[in-house]
């Protein structure tokens with residue numbers, strides 16, 4: 001992230017678009033943000049997926065640079081995508097994972 005917005009503001013934007021991992025729904029996401037770099041990274045501590053983020057006034061693009069261990073997202077590798085895309089995907093992940101409980 002190159003000093004366009006504060007690190008705090010960037011963290012807020014990133015956590016908004018990545019509330020949890022879009023592949024495995026894990027909340028164990030680590031963000032790797034450094035002001036001296038031009039890109040930042042998000043890594044899922046559960047499935048190992050890794051994203052590169054270009055943040056200026058806002059998140060300009062998100063690029064998947066490593067798939068999950070079970071190859072989720074391999075057709076999205078190295079593609080510049082809208083942050084909104086991953087936000088939607090994260091929500092979809094939670095919604096589709098929620099299986100009805102028998103004892104309810």
Ligand SMILES: [Zn+2]
Nearest residue numbers: 021024044047
């Ligand atoms: Zn994950």
